[in-house]
Amino acid sequence: WPPADPTEPSPDADNGTTVTHPNGTSQRLPQIVIIGVRKGGTRALIEMLSLHSSVAAAQNEVHFFDWESHYQKGIPWYLSQMPYAFPEQLTVEKTPAYFTSSKVPKPTERVLSDYTQVFYNRLQKHKRYQPIEYVLVRDGDINLGYKALNRSLYYVHMQNWLQYFPLDSIHVVDGDELIRDPLPEMKKVERFLKLEPQINASNFYFNKTKGFYCLREHGKERCLHDSKGRAHPHVAPAIYPRKLKLTFQSCTSHLFNI
Numbered sequence: 001w002p003p004a005d006p007t008e009p010s011p012d013a014d015n016g017t018t019v020t021h022p023n024g025t026s027q028r029l030p031q032i033v034i035i036g037v038r039k040g041g042t043r044a045l046i047e048m049l050s051l052h053s054s055v056a057a058a059q060n061e062v063h064f065f066d067w068e069s070h071y072q073k074g075i076p077w078y079l080s081q082m083p084y085a086f087p088e089q090l091t092v093e094k095t096p097a098y099f100t101s102s103k104v105p106k107p108t109e110r111v112l113s114d115y116t117q118v119f120y121n122r123l124q125k126h127k128r129y130q131p132i133e134y135v136l137v138r139d140g141d142i143n144l145g146y147k148a149l150n151r152s153l154y155y156v157h158m159q160n161w162l163q164y165f166p167l168d169s170i171h172v173v174d175g176d177e178l179i180r181d182p183l184p185e186m187k188k189v190e191r192f193l194k195l196e197p198q199i200n201a202s203n204f205y206f207n208k209t210k211g212f213y214c215l216r217e218h219g220k221e222r223c224l225h226d227s228k229g230r231a232h233p234h235v236a237p238a239i240y241p242r243k244l245k246l247t248f249q250s251c252t253s254h255l256f257n258i
């Protein structure tokens, strides 16, 4: 399907939530949002979900709810970032940064507020505050100010999402399983989204060179970009203090309790 063209004029449909193309496709706000977690396999998930004929995915990360400069552009801009989809298709976008952004889970008020304000308030463009890069361990203790570490505190971030979204509207994909054996994980996603079962074993093949599963669609094979599945640097075990391991353990158990 033709990707969203940001140079096109803003949509002016009645409610601002659909733009129709002559071939019967339209841009619609996403029914599915992959909120994270960063480096958790979100690109693999959205590409694998796109194998389903009832799914149309936004190609790029949209960063609508977490980047003030995008958010200020309003719903019409968000809509313009969406793929053209046939009526029976679900639209999906993925922005892993949503998961850890404290303001994002509270969408209704923000969206309504934006909807009324956006035409009147385009004056200010804020640049995101760039956090200082912290190190993993500081003074022998865990540095929770280190972003990469903080993002891993799933329990903390999930609490925030659960304040505004019922648990049954959230599906957790196991990123390790998505790497090890993607098909069962994708079948669970299909079931959660109530999609007709369609993704099957022939959609995946293991690529020995890449060391990951790649995708096969209509006879065409493709792997994820080279930036996905890179070798990780070796970290000396001494850098992990005991406390760090305990923190991860407790987070994991909370996540499983959800």
Ligand SMILES: Nc1ncnc2c1ncn2[C@@H]1O[C@H](COP(=O)(O)OS(=O)(=O)O)[C@@H](OP(=O)(O)O)[C@H]1O
Pocket (backbone or CB within 6 Å): 037, 038, 039, 040, 041, 042, 043, 044, 096, 178, 179, 212, 213, 214, 224, 227, 228, 229, 230, 231, 232
């Ligand atoms: N099939 C397949 N092919 C390649 N990579 C795969 C696949 N399935 C999951 N992964 C894992 O996805 C990790 C990147 O996660 P994200 O796409 O969420 O990263 S990002 O936050 O959008 O940058 C990426 O992390 P790295 O291994 O560190 O590159 C992969 O481990």
